[in-house]
Amino acid sequence: MAMATDVPKEGFRLSMLIYDTRYRSYTIQLVVLVLFAMAVAWLLNNTVHNLALRGKEFNYGFLWQRAGYDIGQHLIPYTNDDNHFRALLVGLLNTAVVAFFGCIFATILGVVVGVLRLSRNWLVSRLMTVYVETFRNVPLLLWILLSYVILSEVTPLPKDFKVTDEMIAAGEAPKASMMLFDSIAVTNRGTNIPAPLFERGLGTLDLGFMSLNLTFWAIAALIAASIWVNHRIVASARATQESTGVRPVTWWKSLLVLFAPVIALLVALGFHLEIPALKGFNFQGGILVAHSFTALLIALTLYTAAFIAEIVRAGIMAISRGQSEAAFALGLRPNRTMSLIILPQALRVIIPPLISQYLNLTKNTSLGIAVSYLDLRGTLGGITLNQTGRELECMLLMMLIYLTISLTISTLMNMYNRSVQLKVR
């Protein structure tokens, strides 16, 4: 047998940096790195030069100056005497609240539409197709502008709600009336909804840099605790079922744990609703929700729901027919087939694109600028930027915040995704 001769050792030649695949990747990376460093250095140099030329310096001190502008919708106490940083926080919370409710409503609507689109009912599935195609193929901005214009131009004036003695005598109804047991009034100035009030609230805790609304946090903590206890009850029921085969009855325990403590706390705090009422020329009491918020929420919900519906439909269709046939062969009823066989598998397909829809919705809240909704972009990237003239700082900070939000949401959702993913060895 011929002995395999060793490959003759070659000396390292410079041309091997280009022609030898072992070294070529180092050459390429070095070139890329140098080019990248040069580009960054060029940009930084330009920026420093431009800042010097304009007599500006890069610092965030302006955040602690008095903001001097009002924000209609603020979830934490805010006046125009507060500083720009506080305004930023208010804007951030406004972004968060639209994104939060938008995600919830869009998911509900999207799942319903997605399932109905697969329905055997010819009429309903066609209607849902029309809805999905209409909303997917027209820009979101149109839906935002249209909802806003309709809300502020079609809705009645506050004075249309007025019931005078003459009208009662003549048996006439007022031009407009409130909705939902006279608790909600939609006028051209905004939507008046009942406000939750507490007779014996817990007050606020002042931490110096921010104050905590103790009532709110007490309720939130109680709800979280109830959910956790309920989770334990269900888990122990499952453990019993797996060891003995008999599932203990838990529904009344769950109901009791979930609702009794919260109701007890609400009663103890003296919870009641303050219903808006027409006094003089405008509605008093309750909370006035600006149309910018409502329009943004409606548009984001309807638009994103169309995308979620397609995702849900694709997820359900991705499960092969054999799965449901196997379930039927085992004698499972259609409802249980759906909940035990189809949905758990479909969720794995649905969740990753659903995450990116949530992210898109969150980023799309920045379109609130079209209806002057003061979200993060409207406060930090809008009025603060224009008042202080610090484009560079404001834009960089705003991008950083959006980036943090996006990365946080996607990390959280990816963790959830990993927990439901098919475990492959």
Next chain:
Amino acid sequence: MSETHAETVTFVRDTMLPPVLPPVGERGAVKWLRENLFSTPLNIALTVAGLGAIWWLVTASLPWWLNSVWNASSLGECRQIVAANAGEGATGACWAMIRERWHQFLFGFYPPAQWWRPVLSFGLLFAALAPVLFAGQKRNLSIILGVVAAYLLVTLYLASAPGLPFVLALVLIGGLLALAQMMPGRLLWFTLIYPALCFWLLWGGSIWSPIVAMAGFGVLYAVFRLASPLIGLAPAAGAGIVAAVLWWLYAEAPVVSALHGAFPIFLQSINSDQFGGFLLAIVIGVTGITFSLPIGILLALGRQSDMLIVKSLSVGFIEFIRGVPLITLLFTASLLLQYFLPPGTNFDIILRVIILVTFFAAAYLAEVIRGGLAALPRGQYEAADALGLDYWRAQRLIILPQALKVSIPAIVSTFIGLFKDTTLVAFVGLMDPLKGVTQIVRADIAWKGIYWEPYIFVGVIFFLICFSMSRYSMYLERKLKTDHR
């Protein structure tokens, strides 16, 4: 047989009964209704709800559509006409606004005498797209070019184009039609020169600037061909790029002015702030789509690469762009670029927006294509390696055709998203059809208070464009389907 039976059985049927129709409930429309609309109580409820929704929509909007007014000079006049025709309190659409302002929705403030230029560019766009969309299909190509010729004949006449360009455009499209009959493959050359032609038509100026700029690519290719036998492929490509950049930086301006002095062929210059409406949306959308695909492919390959630095730069770029809203990027284009570029540089706002929109779409495309790349079985990569293909050949011949095919639906929906996002340029002061133009119209005292009509008009056009894009992607998917599932 029958004889034996004749003794034992009293009656034997010896002819077939004529077939009887199925019961009424099991055939025709009734069966269809029962199966599709009224099969279960839930379905009945859904059907009733659906019918109710349709009924509500129709009763609410039908009179509005039927009472449409096309001839009026203000919203008040529209309302008077509706009230006169249909009685007091009736509602009616006021399309007279579209009739008066359609040109702003289409062209923005583009000078009316020059409307033939965007019209011509739009027609030629399809002539340029056809060889890409329907590669080598002589029949489809001819149909599209024929439609484009008819479109140009009508619209150029309506836009009262001057005689010379009219004739030249028709000669050009005739030449393309002839080319489609003889050598359909060669039509791609028109696609390649179309960007320069379109740029010249839309922005005007001397014809020599786009020609000389395109010549830069010629310089690149010439240097590459001349140098590659001497110094190898990669260094030759580098030398070519350097030569082209030098050409654009130093040679372009003097050559253009010299040529312009010798042969002054030019169109009236149009400023970017005169662009608006769908002209602007289509310019930004088409340019963004064209350039984002190659960049997206490169980013996706970079993200899949084994080289750590290339990979982390790609990941950083993609995640950054995907993590921030497009609006902040557009504001970067309008506010921050002046900080990042050398003092005194000031380039066109439309160009800046196009660059940012392209990067935005490219980052999304990169993720989509990465999905396609990940979906390919490992064996494909290994087979390409086993055949001895180098990286770029393997990508071009084996990997990308399959990966792109898998990701077509997602790529097209990214394109649709990009086109819809062109409306956001309104926030940096450009006049998009949705917010910019509509705001101008609604600010006019004659049309104050009009809202359904402009939004429906713009929405329908967007719908038609986006919907046809998604239908084309379905066609492409079917055409490229090679498996037998």
